[in-house]
Amino acid sequence: MADYKNCTCIACRNEFEPDDDIVVCPDCGTPYHRDCWNAHGHCINTELHETGKAWVRPIPGPEESKASSGSSLVPCPNCGSKNDQSNLFCTRCGSSMRRGEEGHAPFGGFSGMFQSGEDGGDGADWREHIPGMGTARPDCPPDEELEEGVRMQDAVDFVGKNPLYHIPRFRFFRDQKKKLAPNFVCLLFPEFYYAYRKMWPMAILTLLVTFLLSIPGVLLSLSYQSDLLLAMMQPENGVAITFYGMDAAAITAFAEFVETHYNAISWADSICSYVTLVMHILTFLFSNYLYYRYSLKRIKAVRASQKSLMDVQSRIRMAGGAHFGYVILAFAAEMVLTMLLILLL
Secondary structure, eight states: OOTTTTTTTTTTTTTTTTTTOEEEOOOOOOOOEHHHHHSSSSOOOOOHHHHTTOOOOOOOHHHHHOOOOOOEEEEETTOOEEEEETBOTTTOOBBBBSTTTOOTTTTTTTTTTTTTTTOOSSSGGGGGTTSSOOOOTTTTTOEEEEEETEHHHHHHHHSOOHHHHHHHHHHHHHHOOOOOOOOOGGOHHHHHHHHHHHHHHHEEEEHHHHHOOOOOHHHHHHHHHHHHHHHTTTTTTOOOOBBTTTTTHHHHHHHHHHHHHHHHHHHHHHHHHHHHHHHHHHHHHHHHHHHHHHHHHHHHHHHOOOOOOOHHHHHHHHHHHHOOHHHHHHHHHHHHHHHHHHHHH
16 A cells, blocks of 8 residues: 555645555545545546646655654645644745634735735635645635625636636635725736736727827827838839838828827827826726626626536636737737728828
């Protein structure tokens, strides 16, 4: 029989003892107490099943190795990894080792966005819902609702990538009834963030607004480069060169038009720059809340359209998630709009 000393059952979070009746998943090899396996009826290490990987014995960290040489070890109440009994926080997940006592994870602040709820917990409860990290503790049940008809597990499935960032904020919005939670990516590239998160209405709206606000700047930029373009378009071997279909006469006429209306276009560019700044600040402050509301809406829509509970979770994962390819698509769309503007001049 395999030796599971210093290993932990992911169902009950207790360390295996020499006399324990241990069974393993026939597919991924995750070990369980027999009673825990019978209680669930299947393997709950879904991450290994989804990736096709097999369970391997955890490698102890340096703190654990040091502690095992002299001091007694105690399991983390959140992730089950072994820690020196003098540790205040888990060396692996950062959760409080004093569950039930007053204490928080070292990075559990930020105005409550990383806290588990109004009770000011250690901010790690939501990790229990992430596939492959075990079942939830009694104080954070798997069917905990973010809103009527939307379970926490639904939100984790919908978010897909980076639940460590989003789930604490979802709970913050639900518990604190606040909408402000900064998103630093949206301070610079809101349209790309929305595309990455498949928030298509916001992605298209932000992309179009960004394009429209950039028009005065594009006009000024092209006018500044008109002399350079004319120099580059000198005929070679008697063949006239064009720029996006514009010949030298068209570029000269365009430069004269911008020069005639320079004050108006310059004012428009300044106003558009300020409007763009305000839009980026608003998306910086409220995009996480918008994603929270969008997630709830999409999850409810999927649940309303599906009758099979086994199929619902797959549909939720397909409806949500994130894909960097959509960022490239949004960038390409932005470039196409800019080229169309040049062609229409």
